[in-house]
Amino acid sequence: MPEAMETDGLTVGQVSARLGVTVRALHHWDEIGLAEPSLRTAAGYRLYTAADLARLHRVIVYREIGLGLDRIRAVLDDSATDVPGALRAQRAQVAERIDRLRRLGDGLDRMIDAHERGLLLTAEQQAAILGPDWNPDWPAQARARYGDTPQWRQFAERAASRGPQEWQAVADAVTDLDRALGDAMDAGVAPGSQAANQLVERHREVFASYFPLTRRMQVCLARGYENDPGFAAHYDGVRPGLAGWFRKIVDASARAHGIDPDTATWE
Template sequence: MPDTTDVDGLTVGQVSARLGVTVRALHHWDEIGLARPSLRTAAGYRLYTTADLERLHRIVVYREIGLGLDRIRAVLEDSADVPGALRAQRAQVAERIERLQRLSAGLERMIDAHERGLLLTAEEQAAIFGPRWDPDWPAQARERYGDTAQWRQYAERSASRGPAEWQAVADDVAGLDRALGEAMDASVTPGSPEAHHLVERHREVFASYFPLTRQMQVCLGRMYESDPGFAAHYDGIRSGLAGWFRRLIDADARAHGIDPDTATWE
C-alpha cells in the first residue's frame, strides 16, 4: 500500500461505525487479505478508500446471507460466479426460513399448550372424551396447577398432540377403566400379582399426562376416593371402585417400601 499523507479515506474506526462491523473483524479481514485498506497516512495509519468501502459493503452483505469468508473471497475474485453463488445462497436462506417458520409454529403451539392445556376445540373434546366432559376443566386445571412442574410436563406433551393422539390417550384410559371394573368383579385383592399389574398399568397410562412416581400415585389414590368428581367417575364404573382402587395402590406402594400414610407429592 502506498505511503501517503493525503487523507482521502476513512479510518478503521470510522469504517467500523459506518458499516456496523467490529474493528476486530476489519483487522482480521486485513490480515487474511480479504479487505485491505488501500491508503496509509504518513504516520502509518490505514485508510479505506471509496473502492475499499464498496468491497467491504459486498463482504458485509455476503456474510449477512450466510457465506463463509473463503466463499466470499472466491466470489469477490470471480465476479462471473456471483449470480450462481447468490442463487445457491438464496436457496439455503429459503430453507432456513422454512425451518424457522416451523420452529415458530411449534413455539406458538407450546405457548398455547402452557396457557390452555388442551389444544382442541370444545367439539373435539366432546367427541374424544365423551358428552360428560366439561371443556372448562382444562382452564380450571391451569388455574389450579399452572405453576407446577407437572403442568409444564403436561403442556409439553399436549403441544405435540392432535385429535388422533388424544383419542389414543382416551382409549387407553377407557381400557384401564374397563380392566379395573372387571378386576373388581373378579375379586382381585390388594397386593396380588393381578393388582400390582393394574397399578403399574395405571402409572403407564397416566404418563401420557406427566411422569407419575409411586408416591404421587398414592396421593392420586387418596384424591380418587375423596374428591367428589373422581369418586363419582370410578364409582360409576363399579360401586365402591374408588376405595377399592386406592387400596390396590396403597398395597403396591408398601410392596415398594413406601408408607401410604406418609406419602407426599414427589
C-alpha cells in the first residue's frame, strides 16, 4: 500500500464523521477487503482517497437498502452479477418486511384499543351477539374499575385477537353453560356431587375465555353473582334461585380442594 502525506487523504476518524459510519465498521470492511483505504501514512495510519470515499458511498447505499456485505461485494466487483435482479430480489424482501410491519402495526392498534375499550365490537355487534339486555357501556365501566388489574390486561390480550365470530362462540358457550346450570338445579343436583363439580370446572373453562380463573377467584366471583343485583338478576332470570345455588356448588368444590370459601380472596 503506497505511503502518503497526511494531506493526501482522510483518516478513519474523518471518514467516520463525514459518512456517519462507525470506525469499527470501517475497520471491518477494510479487514474483509470490501472497502480498503488506498494509502497509509509513514506512521501506518490508514488514509482514504476520493476514489475510496466513492466506493464507501456505494457500500453505504447498498447496505441501507438491506443487502448483505457479500452481496454488496458481488454487486461492486463481479461483472457477472445481475445487479437489477439483485435489487429486485431485495425490493421483494423489503416489500415483505413492510407487509409484516403493517400487520404488526395493525395488531398493536387492536391491542391498544382492546386495553382501552375491552370489546372491539360496535354497539350493534354487541347487541346482536350478547343480547338486547347487554349494555354497551359495561366494558368502559369495567375498565374504569378493573383497568389496572392483571385480569383486565389478560382480558385485553384475548379480546385483541377476537372478532364477531369468536365472540359469538364465547357467547354461545356462556348461554349453554347457563342452560346446563339451570337444568342441573331443576334436576336436584347436589353441591359436592360429581355432576355439580363437573359444572364448576366447566364454568372455569368457559370463563377462561376472559382470563384465567383460579378456584379462589371463582369463589369470589360466585359470591358476587349472588350479592350483586345485576348478576343475580341475570342468573335468577335463567332460573329463580340459580345465583344462590351456583354459589353453593362452587363453595362445595372449593372445600374439596382445601379452600375455605368464607376466607377466600381474589388471588
